[in-house]
Amino acid sequence: MFTTLLAIATIVAAILGAGVGYLATRPTITRLRAELADAAWQLTHDPLTGLLNRTGLRTIHTTVATASPLQRLVVMLIDLDRFKEVNDTHGHDAGDDLLVEIADRLAQVAHTYGGTVARLAGDEFTTILPLRHYLAGDIADRIVSAIAAPVNVQVDSGLATVTVTASVGIATVVSTDPLQDIALHRADIAMYHAKRQGPGRHVVYADGMTMPDRVHRRGPRLRDLRRDQRGSAE
Structure with a gap:
């Protein structure tokens, strides 16, 4: 899970740092941000109850x-x-x-x-x-x-x-x-x-x-x- 989170964060950082093709990459950035947030949630929450782990x-x-x-x-x-x-x-x-x-x-x-x-x-x-x-x-x-x-x-x-x-x-x-x-x-x-x-x-x-x-x-x-x-x- 840590590896997945790091990989997603790295990709997001690379795209955000490029500053090129903003309009073309905006949907991708939005999706990756959502994936990053989801990965972070899974890292800190119990999947059955939704409580913190x-x-x-x-x-x-x-x-x-x-x-x-x-x-x-x-x-x-x-x-x-x-x-x-x-x-x-x-x-x-x-x-x-x-x-x-x-x-x-x-x-x-x-x-x-x-x-x-x-x-x-x-x-x-x-x-x-x-x-x-x-x-x-x-x-x-x-x-x-x-x-x-x-x-x-x-x-x-x-x-x-x-x-x-x-x-x-x-x-x-x-x-x-x-x-x-x-x-x-x-x-x-x-x-x-x-x-x-x-x-x-x-x-x-x-x-x-x-x-x-x-x-x-x-x-x-x-x-x-x-x-x-x-x-x-x-």
Whole structure:
């Protein structure tokens, strides 16, 4: 993808820099600009839900850190509970329908509070919100409630109504804190503690909080299942 993006950018730059045959090349320039924009979008967005992906999230985080280095942020890691049951019962297409609907709901909540949301992988999402007058726990409650509302998904026999819950880990950080090593890591730890309390719960990261041992984690998460499957294959 990086190679494709670079190639398109190089072609556009060459045509724009030539300054010859403006009228003749204008449609080509317009098309190449559109292709460049499309390639950039694919690089930073999840193709299923249209949300930011990890690359897009890093880009947004870097932009915020550069523009507002002292900005306090609320980072939430959201993991769906029992999502695997939907896939196993109704199929992966139904699971995709569910993810798209959940993504839309998360985006609405995040935008309400001036933040953004990304799909990290599988059934994992994250939000980054500016810390203002609201309580992070109140937003997490709203997120959990939005996700828990029934969703209609397409199945072979027509429509089926499914419900899932979510476990949410919350971390408050400064915009210049590393995204992966501090912000998401702390939210991940808190999220595992939320799962230990049962479905549909949220936990705020506190200093000294550590990742629970595997045997004491409650879930399991799809990430853990995939890791176990890789270990068994090896």
